[in-house]
Amino acid sequence: MKMRILMLSLVILFASCKDNSKTILVEGTALGAENGTRMVFQKINENMQPFDVDTIFIKDEKFAIEIEKKEYPEIGLLTFENLNTNVIFFIEDKNLNANIYMDSIYSSKISGSRENDLFNSFTIEIKKFNDRKQKSMLDFQEAQKNMDNQTIVRLQTENAVLVNEEKLFKKDFLEKNNNTLLAVMLLNEMFTRQELTFAETKKLFAGINPKLENNAIVKQIKTKLEAAQIAQIGGIAPAFSGPTPDGSLLSLKDAMGKVTLIDFWASWCRPCREENPNVVKVYNQYKDQGFKIISISLDKPGEKEKWLKAIADDKMDWQHISNLEFWTDPIAREYGVRAIPATYILDETGRIVAKDLRGPALGQKIGELLSKELSAL
Secondary structure, three states, rough: HHHHHHHHHHHHHHHHHOOOOOOOOEEEEEOOOOOOOOOEEEEEEEEEOOOEHHHHHHHEEEEEEEOOOOOOEEEEEEEEEOOOOOEEEEOOOOOOEEEEOOHHOOOHHOOHHHHHHHHHHHHHHHHHHHHHHHHHHHHHHHHHOOOOOOHHHHHHHHHHHHHHHHHHHHHHHHOOOOOOOHHHHHHHHHOOOOOOOOOOOOHHHHHOOHHHOOOOOHHHHHHHHHHHHHOOOOOEEOOEEEEEOOOOOEEHHHHHOOOEEEEOOOOHHHHHHHHHHHHHHHHHHHHOOOEEEEEEEEOOOOHHHHHHHHHHHHHOOOEEEEEOOHHHHHHHHHOOOOOEEEEEEOOOOEEEEEEOOOOOOHHHHHHHHHHHHHHOO
């Protein structure tokens, strides 16, 4: 009888230890992996850089990893030797099952927890959008080849509708799942790609799960919002100065006119170069009425000649500065610039009155502002 009680106690103790385990198990298959293939488990640090945590060797196309359990989700990565990509998953408080396909890593799936299952369903929908966009692109290329203008116009319209449909899907996903880390990742991506306005991002960010506030991505979004807040419409444009092509320093204050356009661009930026003829046209139309432009190039270190050649080729006959520091340019960071071209229109006092106007809208706005200046005299 005593022996049976002792055995029962051991079973209860073992079950208790298992329930209070501080780890989860990620196990599964890696189809197509040779015996001894090295797989590295990584996590993300505060600077959003991956670092190695553990190394596992695949045997008989199977593997298992023991990982510290997390009350709030964190990002994990599985990387494989001889492959230049990885599998993203979420570390939570449940064991996970992995199905890795070495010949089609993007088809791999890790499931078994809320974040991972949500991620899998989200990627299925995104793949549908990508497949439709890919087909549209191929049809467009075929129409261009055949010089079928009617089909080209139709496809351009359909593509615009498709892009908007995908954006609405993502925004709906954010609103319905704002207490997840996946939503935080998506919000960061959409804000960076300018798929969301500052106001939209700020509103969605306010609704995320406060328990994720110490996550590195949450901190990154907060920093971006703080930077973007500085250069919003209605605020005074932050002062700056930078080196001109001849090496002298030029400040925003010294470059301003009755109406001023701050233009972030680069010689390597195709959309910038495509918009430049329109900017040149607007400048030539209004320069004698007090319209000034100061362009800030995000050209790369050591590529000053490319910057200068682009200025000459595009006939950009106005003030230019560049630190030649690519995306680390301090002026671009001060203004929260995340993509180019990016433009800010200032009135005579230096207040930002409009942003990112292109095509006919730019000339229309400049004309309106200068008309107001003249009528105020």
